[in-house]
Amino acid sequence: MAYLTFKDFKSDQEVRWCPGCGDHAVLAALQRALPKVSQALNYEKERYVVVSGIGCSSRLPYYMDTYGFHSIHGRATAISTGIKVANPTLTVWQACGDGDALAIGGNHFIHAIRRNIDINIMLFNNQIYGLTKGQYSPTSKFGAITKTSPYGTVEHPFNPGSLVLGAKGTFFARSLDVELKLNEEIMTAAALHDGCSVMEFLTNCVIFNDGAHKSLSDPALRADNTIVLRQGEKMIFGKNKDKGLVYDGKKLRVVRIGEGGFTEEDILVHDAHKDNISIHMALADMKGPDYPVALGVIRDVKDITYDDGVRDQVKDVMVKSKIHSMDELLHSGSTWEVE
Amino acid sequence: MQHKVIDTKDVVIRFAGDSGDGMQLTGSLFADMSAIYGNELSTFPDYPAEIRAPHGTVSGVSGFQVHIGSADVNTPGDFCDLLVAMNPAALKANAKWCKPTAMILVDGDAFDEAGMKKAGFKTEDPFTELHVEDRTLLVASITSLTEESLKDFGMDSKAVHKCKNMFTLGMACYIYSRPLEYIYQYLERKFSKKHPEMIEPNKKVLNDGFNYAANVQAIPNTYTVAPAKLKKGTYRNMTGNQATAWGLLAASEKSSLPLFCGSYPITPATAILEELAIHKSLGAKTLQAEDEIAGICTAIGAAFAGNLAVTTTSGPGLSLKSEALGLAVMAELPLVVVDVQRGGPSTGLPTKTEQTDLGQALYGRNGECPIPIVAAHSPANCFDAAFNAAKIALEHMTPVILLSEGFLGNGSEPWRIPSMADYPEIKPPFVDGVLSEGERYYPFQRDPETFVRRWALPGQKGFEHRVGGLEKTHEGVLSTDPANHAMMVAERAAKVQKIADFIPALDVDGPASGKLLVVGWGGTYGHILSAVHELREAGKDVSFAHFDYILPLPKNTAEVFSHFEKVIVCELNSGQFVNYLRGVYPQFDYLQFNKVQGQPFLVSELVSAINEAL
Numbered sequence: 001m002a003y004l005t006f007k008d009f010k011s012d013q014e015v016r017w018c019p020g021c022g023d024h025a026v027l028a029a030l031q032r033a034l035p036k037v038s039q040a041l042n043y044e045k046e047r048y049v050v051v052s053g054i055g056c057s058s059r060l061p062y063y064m065d066t067y068g069f070h071s072i073h074g075r076a077t078a079i080s081t082g083i084k085v086a087n088p089t090l091t092v093w094q095a096c097g098d099g100d101a102l103a104i105g106g107n108h109f110i111h112a113i114r115r116n117i118d119i120n121i122m123l124f125n126n127q128i129y130g131l132t133k134g135q136y137s138p139t140s141k142f143g144a145i146t147k148t149s150p151y152g153t154v155e156h157p158f159n160p161g162s163l164v165l166g167a168k169g170t171f172f173a174r175s176l177d178v179e180l181k182l183n184e185e186i187m188t189a190a191a192l193h194d195g196c197s198v199m200e201f202l203t204n205c206v207i208f209n210d211g212a213h214k215s216l217s218d219p220a221l222r223a224d225n226t227i228v229l230r231q232g233e234k235m236i237f238g239k240n241k242d243k244g245l246v247y248d249g250k251k252l253r254v255v256r257i258g259e260g261g262f263t264e265e266d267i268l269v270h271d272a273h274k275d276n277i278s279i280h281m282a283l284a285d286m287k288g289p290d291y292p293v294a295l296g297v298i299r300d301v302k303d304i305t306y307d308d309g310v311r312d313q314v315k316d317v318m319v320k321s322k323i324h325s326m327d328e329l330l331h332s333g334s335t336w337e338v339e
Numbered sequence: 340m341q342h343k344v345i346d347t348k349d350v351v352i353r354f355a356g357d358s359g360d361g362m363q364l365t366g367s368l369f370a371d372m373s374a375i376y377g378n379e380l381s382t383f384p385d386y387p388a389e390i391r392a393p394h395g396t397v398s399g400v401s402g403f404q405v406h407i408g409s410a411d412v413n414t415p416g417d418f419c420d421l422l423v424a425m426n427p428a429a430l431k432a433n434a435k436w437c438k439p440t441a442m443i444l445v446d447g448d449a450f451d452e453a454g455m456k457k458a459g460f461k462t463e464d465p466f467t468e469l470h471v472e473d474r475t476l477l478v479a480s481i482t483s484l485t486e487e488s489l490k491d492f493g494m495d496s497k498a499v500h501k502c503k504n505m506f507t508l509g510m511a512c513y514i515y516s517r518p519l520e521y522i523y524q525y526l527e528r529k530f531s532k533k534h535p536e537m538i539e540p541n542k543k544v545l546n547d548g549f550n551y552a553a554n555v556q557a558i559p560n561t562y563t564v565a566p567a568k569l570k571k572g573t574y575r576n577m578t579g580n581q582a583t584a585w586g587l588l589a590a591s592e593k594s595s596l597p598l599f600c601g602s603y604p605i606t607p608a609t610a611i612l613e614e615l616a617i618h619k620s621l622g623a624k625t626l627q628a629e630d631e632i633a634g635i636c637t638a639i640g641a642a643f644a645g646n647l648a649v650t651t652t653s654g655p656g657l658s659l660k661s662e663a664l665g666l667a668v669m670a671e672l673p674l675v676v677v678d679v680q681r682g683g684p685s686t687g688l689p690t691k692t693e694q695t696d697l698g699q700a701l702y703g704r705n706g707e708c709p710i711p712i713v714a715a716h717s718p719a720n721c722f723d724a725a726f727n728a729a730k731i732a733l734e735h736m737t738p739v740i741l742l743s744e745g746f747l748g749n750g751s752e753p754w755r756i757p758s759m760a761d762y763p764e765i766k767p768p769f770v771d772g773v774l775s776e777g778e779r780y781y782p783f784q785r786d787p788e789t790f791v792r793r794w795a796l797p798g799q800k801g802f803e804h805r806v807g808g809l810e811k812t813h814e815g816v817l818s819t820d821p822a823n824h825a826m827m828v829a830e831r832a833a834k835v836q837k838i839a840d841f842i843p844a845l846d847v848d849g850p851a852s853g854k855l856l857v858v859g860w861g862g863t864y865g866h867i868l869s870a871v872h873e874l875r876e877a878g879k880d881v882s883f884a885h886f887d888y889i890l891p892l893p894k895n896t897a898e899v900f901s902h903f904e905k906v907i908v909c910e911l912n913s914g915q916f917v918n919y920l921r922g923v924y925p926q927f928d929y930l931q932f933n934k935v936q937g938q939p940f941l942v943s944e945l946v947s948a949i950n951e952a953l
Contacts, residue, residue: 011805013816046800051640054808061805062817067797069643070807071636072666078601078633082640082648083797085624086599090644090797108636111629310626314619321620326592326759329585329621335575335756336375 006031011065022177022203029183037191051080055097057124074105077112080119088307092119098139113167115306116195126205134208161284164198171197173297229270229296252282272300343560349408351416355433356425358401361504366403372521374753377566378407383415384749388689395457400432409565413865417941427458434469442475448482488547502544509548516563572755579718579747584614586725594765598623599646601637606689607745608679611651631659642672645796651677654696665704670806673732677741679748682937691937692746694911700740709835712889714742716864719754733767744862774801782815790834845893849882852902860886870945907952
């Protein structure tokens with residue numbers, strides 16, 4: 001099979017996101033990640049299906065030269081589930097926004113995670129409703145001033161990571177729109193994960209919520225305000241690589257290496273494959289100013305998938321049952337003859 | 340007293356008791372036994388929404404009516420020849436369904452002070468209070484006789500009381516000369532694995548009930564109902580919901596596409612999902628979704644991926660699915676949506692039957708959004724209706740709504756088992772496997788005759804394309820161009836109308852022209868047929884046309900109507916079909932007869948309404 005390149009995944013449609021929108025970068029990362037995934041897993045291009053709901057990010061399927069389904073608001077996860085169960089050989093990628101996946105589509109989102117259906121959900125979190133022009137979303141910060149909260153919101157936001165892990169998600173990763181290379185890594189890891197993979201991309205809406213993630217994306221602040229987690233590596237961060245995370249038996253703590261008796265030895269090593277969810281929860285929950293925001297693959301554990309379960313059960317019953325055709329079914333059970 | 344055995348053409352028996360008394364089972368057993376005996380039959384369960392409604396109250400009464408006969412059983416019967424009432428509440432709720440000649444069998448033990456009070460009787464004589472004192476009254480101490488019958492088994496009283504229904508069934512079997520063997524076999528099958536100790540007690544109570552009825556000298560006459568002259572073949576009893584599930588499985592086999600059903604449990608449609616979940620050996624996949632919307636959306640996803648996609652629901656669920664139905668129309672994907680209608684609006688009367696979702700099926704979506712509608716007309720006919728709905732969906736690339744009704748879904752009738760060889764293949768408009776050099780697949784290019792688009796499945800090389808809810812051109816490119824939108828709206832509507840070339844013509848029962856044509860659709864078929872036959876036997880000039888296809892209508896509809904002086908449309912709503920007909924064929928004057936009580940028509944009320952129209 002000839003290797004695919006990012007060009008193979010670019011459709012002929014004009015990309016219509018605003019200049020400077022964070023979605024451009026995530027799309028570019030996807031178009032670069034999928035050739036690598038294809039090579040690693042020996043996938044042909046026609047196996048990809050890109051599904052979306054409604055919102056700015058949900059236009060993504062039109063920009064991918066793959067099978068695509070731009071569905072209705074909030075329902076992408078249900079559509080993806082149906083596609084994967086119907087044909088488990090397909091590889092399903094889903095684009096959805098914070099309003100789409102966590103407000104109107106919140107129910108489908110948590111149930112897809114609970115079932116561990118093998119789909120890859122890219123959650124574009126810009127903390128705002130963009131396509132309807134600037135209303136607060138379920139991830140907008142408490143007090144956010146928007147068109148529908150002119151005096152500030154009076155409701156707490158969801159942390160998508162907590163929601164995913166609370167639903168016993170088997171894969172959760174987080175990144176920033178601008179982290180092109182990390183995003184490719186995360187997408188590849190998601191593709192290799194059997195089960196429901198949720199990738200949260202903190203994206204910037206230049207028009208309605210510009211700078212929402214500035215404390216994380218600003219090159220001057222990023223190193224101190226974020227930590228990139230990599231499998232088997234120490235949880236060290238900071239401009240000078242002098243800060244790290246330790247676990248004191250109850251909670252995570254940020255320490256300075258060489259201060260308070262902490263050496264590099266004491267710093268936690270990231271293990272996304274560990275079944276115990278509590279550290280992953282704590283990592284996903286971290287936020288400023290006391291903690292860095294965790295980026296990278298936070299959790300990636302094995303569990304049975306829904307699509308495998310459905311397929312195996314059908315196979316199993318087919319072997320055990322005596323009924324293999326409609327005629328056999330029609331004559332099964334209680335019948336009687338009329339002469 | 341001189342005992343007579345009377346041969347009769349048909350009888351109607353209504354079993355009624357507390358919702359925990361096992362009346363549904365008792366009725367079904369009586370029906371199944373009669374089917375095997377060779378009778379024609381029709382059943383009608385009438386039960387409350389609560390699983391165990393307050394004990395002994397009228398609202399908690401569960402009923403099961405069965406009509407058996409030696410010919411022409413089209414309905415479960417208006418009024419009963421035997422009412423079995425296991426407590427005062429059951430008598431109170433059902434006395435009105437007794438024929439003037441009816442027998443009423445009650446459990447005298449249940450008619451104590453407390454029971455009478457719970458049922459809200461004001462006097463000590465319930466029969467007189469309900470004006471049924473002149474019927475043949477059989478007051479048997481069923482509870483204490485059951486206790487006596489089982490005294491040597493060492494069972495606790497709860498287990499003993501669960502066997503009361505067998506005593507009753509035994510009495511009914513004596514009255515209608517039914518052999519007990521079938522019930523013995525049923526009890527052995529049912530209890531052999533988990534509760535073999537329950538087989539003998541149930542058999543004994545059944546037998547004691549039969550013998551008690553024979554010995555008590557209170558039953559003036561017993562009856563025989565001769566087997567019907569049925570067409571030769573193998574028969575089975577089918578409920579409408581089971582037939583619907585099997586019809587969909589048959590369509591899966593005939594299209595060689597795996598069945599996918601995404602559904603959320605809802606009364607009275609749940610049994611379809613349950614039935615499909617059993618038949619994984621035929622490749623059926625069922626997904627019990629997190630909500631109604633996920634039910635249809637998983638099905639739409641499965642359709643996109645190339646399965647025969649189905650979602651099953653009732654009225655409130657159809658409301659929730661509206662937006663996604665629009666998506667299926669826009670994406671032009673095949674999908675069968677089964678709506679087993681119940682009393683509405685809102686939660687309404689979940690366990691009662693109506694035809695009140697027709698308007699929703701026709702119009703209940705945003706935008707110009709036509710969806711073909713097929714209606715089932717009897718429990719067994721649900722099989723063909725489901726098969727045909729799936730065939731239309733797959734061959735015309737459209738969602739199809741199949742309207743069933745609680746009355747059909749829960750009702751049952753014997754069915755002569757067809758051979759699958761007699762059913763047509765289903766041929767979806769799949770693209771040919773390979774594109775020639777330079778050729779491109781345009782997802783919304785249409786067949787010039789049928790306006791049907793071609794279907795390419797994810798996984799097929801070179802056919803990558805996008806579908807979705809936004810308006811597109813034939814090439815699949817997003818477009819807000821006014822002329823393109825107008826064209827696509829017209830083409831989607833035309834595609835649905837062109838299905839009329841593929842459905843059967845409207846049949847007329849009776850003379851093809853005359854004074855009055857009675858029109859019906861859906862589950863009222865049996866009642867209207869009985870009423871029209873009764874009137875024609877009385878010399879009236881009446882014909883009958885029943886619609887299995889609502890959208891599009893059969894092509895000869897106007898032609899059929901034009902041969903009658905008057906048309907009367909009878910339906911279980913306030914006039915949804917008649918108003919639709921008024922819009923499509925305004926050249927005719929329509930009379931209408933409607934009922935919205937959560938109950939099927941009575942043949943007698945149809946007869947008087949039709950008489951009035953003549």
